[in-house]
Amino acid sequence: MxxxxxxxxxxxxxxxxxxxxxxxxxxxxxxxxxxxxxxxxxxxxxxxxxxxxxxxxxxxxxxxxxxxxxxxxxxxxxxxxxxxxxxxxxxxxxxxxxxxxxxxxxxxxxxxxxxxxxxxxxxxxxxxxxxxxxxxxAMDHLFAMGQKKAHERVCFLLDQIQRRQCGISKSEIDLVMSRQDIADYLGLTIETVSRALAKLSGMSVIEITNAHRIRILDRVQLEEMASVH
Amino acid sequence: MxxxxxxxxxxxxxxxxxxxxxxxxxxxxxxxxxxxxxxxxxxxxxxxxxxxxxxxxxxxxxxxxxxxxxxxxxxxxxxxxxxxxxxxxxxxxxxxxxxxxxxxxxxxxxxxxxxxxxxxxxxxxxxxxxxxxxxxxAMDHLFAMGQKKAHERVCFLLDQIQRRQCGISKSEIDLVMSRQDIADYLGLTIETVSRALAKLSGMSVIEITNAHRIRILDRVQLEEMASVH
DNA sequence: CGACATATTGAGATGGCTCAATACCTGTGG
DNA sequence: CCACAGGTATTGAGCCATCTCAATATGTCG
The missing domain is CATH 2.60.120.10 (Jelly Rolls)
Structure with missing residues (x-):
């Protein structure tokens, strides 16, 4: 140096x-x-x-x-x-x-x-x-909004955060934003976001530790549903 | 010269x-x-x-x-x-x-x-x-997809075409693309696009000359519904 | 602990989707 | 010039995903 x-x-x-x-x-x-x-x-x-x-x-x-x-x-x-x-x-x-x-x-x-x-x-x-x-x-986002269902859009966001959230390569996701923020990002309502998360949890794709902390259980399936390519 | x-x-x-x-x-x-x-x-x-x-x-x-x-x-x-x-x-x-x-x-x-x-x-x-x-x-498009209903999205497209279609400042719109193209642009199905156009026609906002030619009757209302600002 | 904001869950309404039938438009050959 | 075929658009009926409105639960901060 x-x-x-x-x-x-x-x-x-x-x-x-x-x-x-x-x-x-x-x-x-x-x-x-x-x-x-x-x-x-x-x-x-x-x-x-x-x-x-x-x-x-x-x-x-x-x-x-x-x-x-x-x-x-x-x-x-x-x-x-x-x-x-x-x-x-x-x-x-x-x-x-x-x-x-x-x-x-x-x-x-x-x-x-x-x-x-x-x-x-x-x-x-x-x-x-x-x-x-x-x-x-922006094009990925556009694709998700135009072509994907509620729970797939949520996967799209989770996948994105997981990739870009700095430092953490683990499967833990820190969902800093509110449900309203997520809803307005994905073109949904907060209730639908909530239900989509519950659905993904039921599918064992994720585990909801609490409202702002998610653990990814099945990354392959998550990516599959999130994919815009 | x-x-x-x-x-x-x-x-x-x-x-x-x-x-x-x-x-x-x-x-x-x-x-x-x-x-x-x-x-x-x-x-x-x-x-x-x-x-x-x-x-x-x-x-x-x-x-x-x-x-x-x-x-x-x-x-x-x-x-x-x-x-x-x-x-x-x-x-x-x-x-x-x-x-x-x-x-x-x-x-x-x-x-x-x-x-x-x-x-x-x-x-x-x-x-x-x-x-x-x-x-x-792209941001306008994103907004339309996330926040607008089917017939408003169609207005969004019509408004865009009318503004950008070269030369013509008249209210005639030449809808060159197919219904499938429009649907895939707006995140809808062809049937919904068709119905949205019929609805706008019923509201006297547009007049459908034929499948690929539209006349704008009420530009104010069209812009209102199209608006992403 | 109580108050307030935020998130989840439930029940019913509805907008947009699916599938199917019909109409329209365009080009081709008789 | 008309009849027909193939593609494209419209219309109809029923269904389902998402929205709306309301109740309950959870979390947070004084």
Whole structure:
């Protein structure tokens, strides 16, 4: 480790965005990066506000949601450690972002970040790939909503969380979000989500430790039902 | 008009991608651009193939679809004149693209196009904005699927087509796609689509001239039901 | 421990699906 | 020009998954 390396927060490496970067790039990024800690329930981004900052989740979980004038809500996605949010291409946000737990974040001024990304090919390629992931994820979600039954959609979410929930490769799932959040993500009602979980439990695919903790018993069957490919 | 201007196909101006560009940029683009004409039913892109080319629709309509191993299909979107397709960030396509009518296209080698875009700030900004549009569109679609009833989803599609169908600002809609395509786009069955259209006709929101031609009678109500904002 | 929010369970209503019959549209050959 | 065939769309009837509304249970925080 060189002296300069010490200045770079280790958490930079949590995101794919920063994978494989050299000292120079990381140095530039460190200069514009601010640490931020947000409480559960805190809004990082408000729908219709101007896009100023980009965040990278270091730890915790955030939820991206969208409200209509009619008062209906669609949850767009959940973001975990390493995911970035607010990296939009338009100048105004079309969604809100709220923390579901105490969350540590890196905050970058959007303009400055875009400039730096522009200057380093590897960073640019990383950014492109991550943008591609967001779109691929949206298509998966679309598929689940259009083609799958309630209990399959729940499998889709469980599978996703299990894959992306950082650190844990075990079969334990920490269901941080509320039933209403899940329902609004999957286009269902809370009652249907509850019943779907009960059904999966009855099928011995999962075990419900308590309302916010699930154990996967049959990963093969879960993936089968979750699959959008 | 200068002499060089004559070499540039007028159709370049149909897409937002090329809006506001100078002679130099257009010249570079013309060099790598190929014209292509595709028949109805022809596949431009196959799911899981390598991303080689980017297309811009000059005239006609294409459909972006995604198949699962289980044989289910989700239609991702329909693309009209001026839309580009295949401009993916990953190296492999996660969807297929098929023409719904005789279609004129511009074809660009993806790598070369990316390089040129990189060199011209305005072009880069255009590309970013168009990428943002794709995502915004996906979120709208997600919202419609998660929160709306059958007849509202149909309104969502009709409204979209009416806005994007090139040239026509009238209330006539040319429904090129089949009922199955519509159903797979909206997460419904063909029967439900049929009934939804009949219902809207009964409400005097639309008039069904024939299976593939719709007249909008009450645009306000249509937008109201279609709205995802 | 009690109060309030959140989740589960139950019962009935309903929107959308399935299966089946009919209608319409388009192209082909007599 | 008409008759017919094949594909596509509409309509009908019954069923089932999901929604709605209501009651109960569980969890959380003062």
């Amino acid at each position: 060189t002296a300069t390396a010490l200045k770079i927060p280790e958490t930079f490496f949590h995101s794919k965005m920063f994978r494989g970067l050299g000292q120079e790039e990381l140095g530039r990024l460190t200069q514009i990066c601010q640490r931020r800690r947000a409480a559960s329930g805190e809004y990082l981004i408000h729908q219709n506000s101007t896009a100023q900052n980009v965040y990278v989740v270091v730890s915790g979980i955030v939820m991206i949601e969208r409200l209509s004038r009619a008062g209906r809500r669609q949850v767009i996605s959940f973001a975990f450690s390493g995911d970035y949010i607010g990296f939009t291409n338009t100048d105004e946000f079309e969604y809100s972002v709220v923390c579901l737990s105490t969350t540590e974040l890196q905050m970058f001024p959007r303009r400055a970040l875009l400039e730096i990304i522009d200057q380093y090919p590897l960073l640019k390629s990383n950014a492109r790939l991550m943008g591609g992931n967001v779109l691929a994820q | 200068t002499a060089t201007a004559l070499k540039i196909p007028e159709t370049f101006f149909h897409s937002k991608m090329f809006r506001g560009l100078g002679q130099e940029e257009l010249g570079r683009l013309t060099q790598i651009c190929q014209r292509r004409r595709a028949a109805s039913g022809e596949y431009l892109i196959h799911q899981n193939s390598t991303a080689q080319n980017v297309y811009v629709v000059v005239s006609g309509i294409v459909m972006i679809e995604r198949l699962s191993r289980a044989g289910r299909r989700q239609v991702i979107s329909f693309a009209f004149s001026g839309d580009y397709i295949g401009f993916t960030n990953t190296d492999e396509f996660e969807y297929s693209v098929v023409c719904l009518s005789t279609t004129e296209l511009q074809m660009f080698p993806r790598r070369a196009l990316l390089e040129i875009i990189d060199q011209y700030p305005l072009l880069k900004s255009n590309a970013r904005l168009m990428g943002g549009n794709v995502l915004a569109q």
